[in-house]
Amino acid sequence: MNRFSNDDIAAVYRVIAERRDVRHFLSDPIDPDLMVRVLQAAHLAPSVGFMQPWRFIRIVDPARRQAVYELVEQERIATAHALAQREDEFMRLKVEGIRECGEVLVVALMDRCEEHVFGRRTLPEMDLASVSCAIQNMWLAARAEGIGMGWVSMFEPEQLKQLLQMPAGAKPIAILCLGHVAAFYAKPMLEQQGWAARQSLSDLLFVDRWGAIESPAVPE
Structure with a gap:
């Protein structure tokens, strides 16, 4: 009865x-109503204790977007050395699409999380x-709507926090690139590139x- x-x-x-975790984007703008739907999908995510700890910062100013990109590039080089x-x-x-995508969002943990026990x-x-x-909800909604999304985690949190004037106790955990794509990858990009399987x-x-291990093996 409850089954879809x-x-x-x-x-x-x-x-x-x-x-897919998308890195290649077209520069076409995303319809504002579509962005609202995708963000609403994120906001409907489950949260422990119904604390809803997500905060979203939309990066609109081109200079600020460039500054975000530079933080990621700095960490990309450090990661390569490591x-x-x-x-x-x-x-x-290619590990990000910050300069090409239609929208850049920074997702953060709210401040005063310690008050939620x-x-x-x-x-x-x-x-x-x-x-x-919340990020996974957004990813699935974006894919269903036909737009790509990529999660970028290469940045120094304190530097990004200062750039976005976040309060003490808050912490950025993701830079999300969203935008139209020419096509979605047939397989995850890192698998296609032979980085991992x-x-x-x-x-x-x-x-x-x-x-x-369970026997017999579960389907792959």
């Missing part, structure tokens, strides 16, 4: 399977888990204790 129609269910699984033998390979990867007394990081749910679900699903 077969077509609706298929659409949910399809958008999950076809969601990767040692994979440095050259990493530097050939419900569900966080032993797991204080559940505020971050809640914001991640998706692990087998059967290797990650245990029964009753860590490391006990």
Whole structure:
């Protein structure tokens, strides 16, 4: 009785399977009503203790967008150095689309998170888990609407916090690039580029204790 129609269910699984972390964008603007729908999807995410710890900062000023890009580029180079033998390979990867995409959003944890104890007394990081749910909602909504989204995590949080004049206790956790695309990647970009491959679900699903693999193996 509570089950959605077969077509609706298929659409949910399809958008999950076809969601991509996008790095290549067209510069066409995003319709404002579409952005509202995508943001509303994020705001409908579950949150521990109903704390709703997400905050969204839309980057509109071109100079500020350039400043955000420069912070990411700084960290991209530092990450490349940290990767040692994979440095050259990493530097050939496109890791962001900040200058090309239609919209840039910074997602942050709100300040005064420590006041919310419900569900966080032993797991204080559940505020971050809640914001991640909001980002995933936004990602799926964007894909369903036909626009791409990429999550950029290469930045020094304190520098971005200062750039955006965030209060003490708040913390930026993601730069999101959203925009129209010529096409969605057939597979995740890092898989296409040979950087990594998706692990087998059967290797990650245990029964009753860590490391006990379910048999027979679950479908891949």
